[in-house]
Amino acid sequence: xxxxxxxxxxxxxxxxxxxxxxxxxxxxxxxxxxxxxxxxxxxxxxxxxxxxxxxxxxxxxxxxxxxxxxxxxxxxxxxxxxxxxxxxxxxxxxxxxxxxxxxxxxxxxxxxxxxxxxxxxxxxxxxxxxxxxxxxxxxxxxxxxxxxxxxxxxxxxxxxxxxxxxxxxxxxxxxxxxxxxxxxxxxxxxxxxxxxxxxxxxxxxxxxxxxxxxxxxxxxxxxxxxxxxxxxxxxxxxxxxxxxxxxxxxxxxxxxxxxxxxxxxxxxxxxxxxxxxxxxxxxxxxxxxxxxxxxxxxxxxxxxxxxxxxxxxxxxxxxxxxxxxxxxxxxxxxxxxxxxxxxxxxxxxxxxxxxxxxxxxxxxxxxxxxxxxxxxxxxxxxxxxxxxxxxxxxxxxxxxxxxxxxxxxxxxxxxxxxxxxxxxxxxxxxxxxxxxxxxxxxxxxxxxxxxxxxxxxxxxxxxxxxxxxxxxxxxxxxxxxxxxxxxxxxxxxxxxxxxxxxxxxxxxxxxxxxxxxxxxxxxxxxxxxxxxxxxxxxxxxxxxxxxxxxxxxxxxxxxxxxxxxxxxxxxxxxxxxxxxxxxxxxxxxxxxxxxxxxxxxxxxxxxxxxxxxxxxxxxxxxxxxxxxxxxxxxxxxxxxxxxxxxxxxxxxxxxxxxxxxxxxxxxxxxxxxxxxxxxxxxxxxxxxxxxxxxxxxxxxxxxxxxxxxxxxxxxxxxxxxxxxxxxxxxxxxxxxxxxxxxxxxxxxxxxxxxxxxxxxxxxxxxxxxxxxxxxxxxxxxxxxxxxxxxxxxxxxxxxxxxxxxxxxxxxxxxxxxxxxxxxxxxxxxxxxxxxxxxxxxxxxxxxxxxxxxxxxxxxxxxxxxxxxxxxxxxxxxxxxxxxxxxxxxxxxxxxxxxxxx
Numbered sequence: 001x002x003x004x005x006x007x008x009x010x011x012x013x014x015x016x017x018x019x020x021x022x023x024x025x026x027x028x029x030x031x032x033x034x035x036x037x038x039x040x041x042x043x044x045x046x047x048x049x050x051x052x053x054x055x056x057x058x059x060x061x062x063x064x065x066x067x068x069x070x071x072x073x074x075x076x077x078x079x080x081x082x083x084x085x086x087x088x089x090x091x092x093x094x095x096x097x098x099x100x101x102x103x104x105x106x107x108x109x110x111x112x113x114x115x116x117x118x119x120x121x122x123x124x125x126x127x128x129x130x131x132x133x134x135x136x137x138x139x140x141x142x143x144x145x146x147x148x149x150x151x152x153x154x155x156x157x158x159x160x161x162x163x164x165x166x167x168x169x170x171x172x173x174x175x176x177x178x179x180x181x182x183x184x185x186x187x188x189x190x191x192x193x194x195x196x197x198x199x200x201x202x203x204x205x206x207x208x209x210x211x212x213x214x215x216x217x218x219x220x221x222x223x224x225x226x227x228x229x230x231x232x233x234x235x236x237x238x239x240x241x242x243x244x245x246x247x248x249x250x251x252x253x254x255x256x257x258x259x260x261x262x263x264x265x266x267x268x269x270x271x272x273x274x275x276x277x278x279x280x281x282x283x284x285x286x287x288x289x290x291x292x293x294x295x296x297x298x299x300x301x302x303x304x305x306x307x308x309x310x311x312x313x314x315x316x317x318x319x320x321x322x323x324x325x326x327x328x329x330x331x332x333x334x335x336x337x338x339x340x341x342x343x344x345x346x347x348x349x350x351x352x353x354x355x356x357x358x359x360x361x362x363x364x365x366x367x368x369x370x371x372x373x374x375x376x377x378x379x380x381x382x383x384x385x386x387x388x389x390x391x392x393x394x395x396x397x398x399x400x401x402x403x404x405x406x407x408x409x410x411x412x413x414x415x416x417x418x419x420x421x422x423x424x425x426x427x428x429x430x431x432x433x434x435x436x437x438x439x440x441x442x443x444x445x446x447x448x449x450x451x452x453x454x455x456x457x458x459x460x461x462x463x464x465x466x467x468x469x470x471x472x473x474x475x476x477x478x479x480x481x482x483x484x485x486x487x488x489x490x491x492x493x494x495x496x497x498x499x500x501x502x503x504x505x506x507x508x509x510x511x512x513x514x515x516x517x518x519x520x521x522x523x524x525x526x527x528x529x530x531x532x533x534x535x536x537x538x539x540x541x542x543x544x545x546x547x548x549x550x551x552x553x554x555x556x557x558x559x560x561x562x563x564x565x566x567x568x569x570x571x572x573x574x575x576x577x578x579x580x581x582x583x584x585x586x587x588x589x590x591x592x593x594x595x596x597x598x599x600x601x602x603x604x605x606x607x608x609x610x611x612x613x614x615x616x617x618x619x620x621x622x623x624x625x626x627x628x629x630x631x632x633x634x635x636x637x638x639x640x641x642x643x644x645x646x647x648x649x650x651x652x653x654x655x656x657x658x659x660x661x662x663x664x665x666x667x668x669x670x671x672x673x674x675x676x677x678x679x680x681x682x683x684x685x686x687x688x689x690x691x692x693x694x695x696x697x698x699x700x701x702x703x704x705x706x707x708x709x710x711x712x713x714x715x716x717x718x719x720x721x722x723x724x725x726x727x728x729x730x731x732x733x734x735x736x737x738x739x740x741x742x743x744x745x746x747x748x749x750x751x752x753x754x755x756x757x758x759x760x761x762x763x764x765x766x767x768x769x770x771x772x773x774x775x776x777x778x779x780x781x782x783x784x785x786x787x788x789x790x791x792x793x794x795x796x797x798x799x800x801x802x803x804x805x806x807x808x809x810x811x812x813x814x815x816x817x818x819x820x821x822x823x824x825x826x827x828x829x830x831x832x833x834x835x836x837x838x839x840x841x842x843x844x845x846x847x848x849x850x851x852x853x854x855x856x857x858x859x860x861x862x863x864x865x866x867x868x869x870x871x872x873x874x875x876x877x878x879x880x881x882x883x884x885x886x887x888x889x890x891x892x893x894x895x896x897x898x899x900x901x
Contacts, residue, residue: 007152007412007422007489008053008074009498012082013046013598014062025062027084032057033202035251036365040417047595049498051491052412052420054373055173055197060084073100075174076152076197079593081679097121098176101199103848105170111350112169112212112239112260115148118194121177122834122852123774132161132695132864138192139180140776140830140858141752144865145191145692151198151375153408153426154188158583159481159510161695164430165406166379168260170208170243171359173197180756180774181686184589184605184668185489185502190692190752190778198375200363201254205246212239214349216266233347235266241357252365259358266347272392272462273336275537276306282329284540286718293720294443295464298394301341306334307456312530315457326534335534336456343390343397344383355381369414378405388434389467396466398435400478405429418493428483436476436515437466442574444520444722447471448533450544461533466519472546475515475577481696482509496595508583508612510696514703515577517711520547520722536718543715545724550575551710554735555646556814566735572726575709576621581700583612585693591668599677603670609691610664611749613656614699615649622649623705624657625742631659632746634823637787637896638796641811641819646706646740657702658747664691666751680762691751694782698822698865701741710738739818748780748824770836781826782865785895788812788819796896825862825898832856861898 014025027048029038033056042048055076062084074080075098097120099107104114115134118124125137133146133156144161147154155164178186178193186193214237221232241260248255275283280291309331313319321327329335344352356379363373379402386397408426415421445465447453453460453469466474489502523544524536536543549572557566591605616622627644630636649656668688675681703709714733716724726733758772793799793809801807810817832854839849 007051007491008055008076008078008080009049009051009593010053010058010060010072010074010080010082011047011049011498011593011595012060012084014042014048014084015046028061029053030059030061032059033200034254034363034365035203036371037368038414043495045496045598047496047598049493051493051498052414052422054200056200075100076149076176076195078176081674083679097179098174101173104172104175109169110214114169114172114175114196115163115194117175118177120850120852121179122836122854123179123772123832123856124177124192124854125856125858133191134163134194137858137863138177139752139754139774140828140832140856141191141692141778142781142828142864144695145189145752145778147187147189147193149193149195150377150406151408151410152195153406153424153428154483154485154506155196155406155428156188157430157481158483158508158693159430159512159696159700161697164428165377165404166357167196167198167359167377168241168243168258168357170210170241170260171198171256171258173199180754180776181670181684181688182668182690183603183670184591184607184666185500187587187589187607187609187666187690188693190690190750190754191776198359198361198377199243199245199256199258200361200373201245201247201256203247203250203254205244207242207244207246209242210240213237216347216349219348233266233268233345235264235347235349237265237349238263254363256361256363257359259356262350262353262355262357264350264353266345266349266352267342268345268347269340270343270345270390270392271304271338271340271459272468273307273338273456273459274392274462276334276337278334279336279534279537282333283537284718286540287537290446290718290720291464294393294440296394297339297392298341301339301392303337303339306337308332308334312456316529320529320531321534322531324531324535325538326531336461338456338459339392341392344385344387346387351387352384353381353387355379370412372409372411374407374409376405376407379403385435389470389473391464391466391468392462393464393468395438395440396464396468398438398466400432400434402433403431419491421488421490423489424485424487426483426485426487429480430483431478431480433478434476436474436518442519442722443720444522444545444547444724445471445474446718447521447523448530449525449527450521450523450546451527454529454533456530461530465522471521471523472516474521475518475548476513477515479510479512479578481512483507498593500591500593501589503588504586506583506585508585510581510583510700511578512581512700513578514700515548516704517546517548518574518577520545520724522546522718522724540718541715542718542724544713545716545726546711546713547572547723547726548575548577548709548711549573549723549726551706551708551735553707555706556735556737563734564732567732568726568735570726570728570731570733572712572723572733577703579621579700579703580617581614581696582617583614585612586610599674601672603668603672603686605668605688607666607668607690608664609666609749610660610662611691611693613658613660614696615656619649621708622657622702623647623707624649624652624702624745625740626652626654626745628653630745632748633744633821634746634825634898637821637823638792638811641788642793642797645812645814646742648707652745654745657699658743658745661747661749664749664751666690682760683758684760685755685757687753687755689751689753691749694747694750694865698782698784699743701820702743703741705740705742706738710735712736712738737814737816739816739820741820741822743822744824747822750778750781750824750826752776752778752828766840766842768838768840770834772834772836774830774832774834776828776830778826778828778860780824781828781860781862783823783825783862783898784865785821785823785825785898786817786819787821787895788815789817792896821895825895826860826865827898828858828860830856830858
């Protein structure tokens with residue numbers, strides 16, 4: 001849980017019949033759900049302020065007056081102004097865009113995912129990635145720059161940067177989006193904050209039950225499928241559940257519970273091409289042994305036909321065997337058989353699964369000055385075996401399971417009408433388990449090449465092993481991420497000021513297994529097509545066997561060192577694929593809501609943020625790249641690579657993966673001006689900065705560094721031994737140049753500056769128009785680049801080319817080209833103009849209409865830290881950079897000139 005609070009605020013003025021300020025008037029704010037009453041007295045200037053309100057409906061009335069009571073709904077973190085006059089005037093001074101629970105439940109959603117409604121806030125774009133945050137770019141920043149809250153507690157998986165705990169849609173009290181200008185209580189985000197508040201019980205018993213059903217028979221086919229005469233896959237999606245709440249003890253104790261099940265069924269006929277028995281009979285004995293041991297077809301696979309060399313020539317428009325051994329085969333020999341089988345796939349309703357979401361809450365009014373609530377939420381998702389990966393061969397199908405749970409206790413106490421404090425303790429545990437192996441155990445996977453499947457027509461060729469269409473993705477993944485936090489917030493009202501002070505401490509323990517290349521990637525060729533792959537089958541040779549091994553504590557040999565110092569003793573074994581990474585983090589903030597005059601309010605805030613340095617429970621397993629005299633590698637990347645190398649953390653010059661950053665201070669300023677004093681026309685503006693956390697997957701990958709882990713690539717005979725020739729019973733092999741995942745030891749905390757201005761006009765009581773301008777500038781954004789490519793030693797460090805003109809020098813030749821550098825090379829700029837129109841209670845039928853139109857311009861050099869989208873460019877070796885693919889970037893990222901387009 002981070003130092004954000006879901007508590008809301010109601011402020012306003014009380015005037016007498018002549019319009020003058022009424023001092024000493026008692027104001028009562030009553031909860032519409034629990035009946036709890038908060039009483040305050042107006043100041044000499046006639047103003048009042050009530051803080052610490054949970055989201056919900058309230059009635060505000062000046063006690064003993066003849067004025068009408070005002071009924072208002074406050075959202076999470078909202079600030080509502082209610083002036084008690086002959087006609088109550090309401091104005092929302094908060095920067096958030098709120099949707100009430102009634103709106104969330106009434107709006108049509110295909111999958112009943114409340115976070116899809118985030119787009120209704122405006123100033124939001126689809127960044128084309130969809131895997132971080134809520135899948136949207138807010139205020140021009142990355143998807144991962146969004147923080148997500150549940151009941152004011154952080155609800156983000158800090159490894160992936162995605163949504164953590166899911167709750168049933170019927171459990172949502174409100175959903176608030178802060179697309180820009182959020183105050184100092186909110187942090188851990190440089191783009192925006194998306195906050196969900198759960199429902200609580202009320203004085204009345206209320207409940208509902210529902211079922212939503214989607215079936216493929218009532219779903220239209222896509223244009224592309226129709227044009228290719230493809231029948232859509234069948235599916236059936238059922239979502240059903242309940243919501244129930246009410247009193248346990250009148251005006252004291254309340255409960256709420258909501259549980260939803262999502263059951264998805266859907267199988268499709270999957271096609272693949274597999275080698276025929278005739279081809280295997282003509283192949284080398286090693287190939288035959290491999291298929292006899294690992295290549296039994298699954299029981300439901302059946303052949304729909306075969307292709308021979310003549311057929312392949314017709315399909316490709318050329319003979320694929322020219323220049324290869326398969327050219328000697330009889331032209332009519334069946335080479336590949338087309339097999340089809342049934343597998344659980346996403347046919348349009350999600351992966352086939354059984355999922356349960358539940359949210360349960362207890363609210364207790366201990367007294368009129370102390371109230372407590374707690375929630376427990378859980379998600380259990382079980383995806384069917386074969387949904388994660390499937391194969392035409394027997395016993396290779398893989399599935400996955402996810403179990404998340406969240407518990408929170410919050411206690412709020414009003415020491416007096418002007419001093420209020422809140423303390424929260426929260427624990428979350430997010431667990432994902434992706435199946436990496438079956439009862440077959442650790443066995444290699446055969447591929448046509450290490451890059452991508454070879455197609456025959458529209459279907460791929462497939463060979464025995466796990467993940468037959470995704471080289472390098474074999475192996476187990478997952479584990480629990482535990483987050484414990486404690487948070488305290490104090491609110492003190494003094495005159496026209498509401499001061500808020502808060503802080504939090506956060507402890508993250510990420511226990512995770514990630515095993516890329518646990519199962520070897522055995523390639524029949526280095527690339528090409530059917531011809532080179534057939535050549536490998538016939539000769540019984542793998543051109544490449546890539547497998548993760550334990551390098552036995554070895555590093556690349558220094559000049560003059562004996563070969564034994566950098567040689568691995570055979571047989572090779574697997575490295576440790578698991579880590580228990582810990583983080584200690586915290587924040588402090590101070591915020592002043594100042595009602596400068598009756599019409600002008602000012603918000604002043606300062607937030608200090610600290611994100612902990614990743615450290616494993618066994619520090620000797622942590623290693624990073626260090627270089628003498630270089631503290632911030634971005635500014636001297638070539639020299640950093642040339643003069644440095646991998647060292648374990650205990651032996652490093654700084655004693656940690658990177659230096660902690662203790663100087664992250666973020667100021668916030670906001671101004672609201674009510675032009676007429678009636679709340680009908682309000683001008684707002686703000687400026688601030690905010691820091692964001694680097695999600696854990698980026699830095700976790702140091703697990704792949706020497707001296708504890710290496711991926712070796714050797715040729716060898718086709719064999720069922722996962723290590724190939726590295727599995728020999730004796731001997732040794734010299735450690736070749738290998739890749740690494742390195743982090744700038746001087747890594748800085750990424751942040752963004754943001755600014756905004758808006759004008760809101762209540763044209764009529766039913767029609768509100770708002771014009772908003774927003775801008776942001778991302779600074780020191782987290783990046784990945786590949787700066788150890790061949791030729792960059794010549795280009796950057798001035799190494800001479802060889803006599804024949806070959807310029808292939810690397811900045812550090814002791815390591816491979818696949819050195820992924822994690823730094824602060826990213827930047828972004830954004831400008832947006834949003835038009836928002838809200839029409840309420842159309843024709844007195846309770847219908848509300850809301851529309852946003854955003855015109856924006858965004859520029860960056862890296863729209864996502866990882867390479868998650870298509871359009872991958874290879875210039876400078878930066879395979880994670882996309883261009884003109886729906887992302888914001890305008891050019892390629894040169895690791896040595898990152899701002900060059």
